[in-house]
Every structure is written in C-alpha cells, then in structure tokens.
Amino acid sequence: MPFLPQRLAWLDLFRGACVMGMIETHILNTFLAGSAREASWFVWLTYFDGLIAPAFLFIAGYVQGLGMRQAGGRHRNWGKKLGRLGAVWLLGYALHFPAPQLLAGQWSEALRLGTQVDVLQCLAVSLAVLVALEHWARRSADVIVTVLLPLAVVTAEMVADSRFEPVWLLAYFNSSTGSLFPLLPWSGFVFAGFLASRVSVWVSWGSAMKLALIVAFAFFVGGANGFFAERLAWLLVAVPVVQWIAGRWQPRWLLFVGRESLVIYAAHLLLIETLAVSVLRRGGYDLAKCSGIFITVLAVSLLIAVLWGRARRAMRPRENSAPAA
Numbered sequence: 001m002p003f004l005p006q007r008l009a010w011l012d013l014f015r016g017a018c019v020m021g022m023i024e025t026h027i028l029n030t031f032l033a034g035s036a037r038e039a040s041w042f043v044w045l046t047y048f049d050g051l052i053a054p055a056f057l058f059i060a061g062y063v064q065g066l067g068m069r070q071a072g073g074r075h076r077n078w079g080k081k082l083g084r085l086g087a088v089w090l091l092g093y094a095l096h097f098p099a100p101q102l103l104a105g106q107w108s109e110a111l112r113l114g115t116q117v118d119v120l121q122c123l124a125v126s127l128a129v130l131v132a133l134e135h136w137a138r139r140s141a142d143v144i145v146t147v148l149l150p151l152a153v154v155t156a157e158m159v160a161d162s163r164f165e166p167v168w169l170l171a172y173f174n175s176s177t178g179s180l181f182p183l184l185p186w187s188g189f190v191f192a193g194f195l196a197s198r199v200s201v202w203v204s205w206g207s208a209m210k211l212a213l214i215v216a217f218a219f220f221v222g223g224a225n226g227f228f229a230e231r232l233a234w235l236l237v238a239v240p241v242v243q244w245i246a247g248r249w250q251p252r253w254l255l256f257v258g259r260e261s262l263v264i265y266a267a268h269l270l271l272i273e274t275l276a277v278s279v280l281r282r283g284g285y286d287l288a289k290c291s292g293i294f295i296t297v298l299a300v301s302l303l304i305a306v307l308w309g310r311a312r313r314a315m316r317p318r319e320n321s322a323p324a325a
Contacts, residue, residue: 010245011062011258013242013245013254013255014239015056016256016257019056019258019261020254021052022052022053022268023264023294023297024294027293027294027297028042031282031293032283033286050231051231051234053181054186054231054232055235057123057189057190058190059193060127060190061189061191061193061194062194064127064193065198068130068134085127089124089125091262093121096114096118101114112167113178117180117182118181119180119186125172126183126190126191130145133145152183152191153188156174156182159174163176189232253302256302263304267304268301280293
C-alpha cells in the first residue's frame, strides 16, 4: 500500500489508536476482575486510558479546523454537516437507552441515565458550535474559539457543584447526573484541536515540548484547570510523535479503524453490553481472558465496519450510469 500524505495519515493513525484504546478501556472496566485492578500496571494503564478521550476529541476538532481551512473560505453544506452531527448526537443517546429502568418503571432513574452526556454528545455539540461559527462568524471564528477554550475550562470548576432543572440540560454542564463527558471542560479539547490545526509548529518536537511544558504548569493548580492542562500537554507532545510514526509506518487495518471510527465505536459498545448481559460476567476475568474478549470484540467490530462500508457504497447512486446520448 503506498503511503498516504503524512498530513492525512497521522490523523487516521491517531484516531485509530484512540478507538483501540477505547475498546480496551471499556472491556477492562466491564470484565476485569477486581483483584487484578489492584496491580500497579492497572494504575498506570488507567492513567494512560484517561488520555484517550481527550485525544479523540482533540482530533475531531483538528479535522474540523483543517477542513474549514482547506475549504478556502467557501462555507458550503453547513446544513448537511449539522444534520450529520445531529445523527451522531442521537446515536450517543441511543447507545445508552435506559431500557431496563423503563421496563422496571424507574422513571426518574431512567431520565437520569438516559440523558447523561457521553463522548458522542459532547463531540456533536462541540463540533456543531464550530460549524455554526464557520457559517456565521467566518473570519472571526478563530478569535471566538480562542475565547471559548479557556472559558470552557475555567467555567467547569465554577459550575461543578451546580444543581438545576431540567436534568437533561444539567447533564451538559457537570457530572452531577453521571455524565462522563459534560461540555465543561471536555469541549475545550475540541476547541484546542481546532486551534492547533491553524498552527504550523509541529515540525519540531522541541516546539511541542515547550508548549507542553507551558501548559503543564497549570497541573499544579489542581481541579478542572489542572485536569485539562495536563492532558492537553500530553496531546501536544503526542501530535509530532504520531506524525513521525505515520511517516514510517502506516498499517492498513489501523488506518481503516481510524476512518471508520464511528461505526467501530458504536459496534464495540453494543457487543460489550450484549456479552455482559447474556454471556459473560461483569468484573470476573483475568487479564488473559480479557485479552481474548478484546480480540473477539475488535474482530467482530471490524467485520461490521467492513460490511457497513460495502452496504453504504451499494446504496450510493452510481455516477455516470446513464447511457451516453
């Protein structure tokens, strides 16, 4: 396979690695036995896993910013973009539909669980903000995002203990309802990726390290600010590393995972939940068996992505199918 341009390949490679990490994280959190979680390696792995979602959001913002810049000021199809993001937003809710609670008549619990904000809702809303800025703000978009980025991080700590109605709206502001990825501060990673796509400093690891060290100072202040800054610092280091790797190694299957990240993400969640409910025990397996589950889930998810891609191509109207006059 000929190498893709590095600018494109590293994004697919990075996103593919993030999806692999998400699958690993969800499998271990679901099936790994409690005794194995006490090992030192699991502590380090948990820290590493905590960088995956920020990277996934960062990449999405970077891709959005790169696409806007390559459009050369042409702001087209923004309605279709919002429509696709709306579908991703709905998928986020569908993947966590509280069917057991509804069947049991636990209405308040079903509302709380069903309106929690996961990574797909956070991603869709954050990108929708960028698409709206692309259409209406245009040249001011970069300035506005530069303001939104620190605002999302600083405000997160201010509203961390807030409680208000309705529950579905509160879920976007903090984790009090159980949201794993409320917009505050998680949208900041999307905005950071967007701004990073505007900067051409990734030619030097030294430049990235300097940026990372500056951002990492905020780690010492703790709270949401430190949480965000520490992870952003790691991302600023990871970008040139992944670009360097992509210039030398581009495994086709991992690039495919990156390109079909949404399908594989949804497929693996459904597979894990199905296995946990009908076949396997939650929190009952050692690392070796969890590795087997990982391989199985990954293989089936890849198969689903391949079949979905073929079905999608088959449904497209064939171009130039009409006979020549």
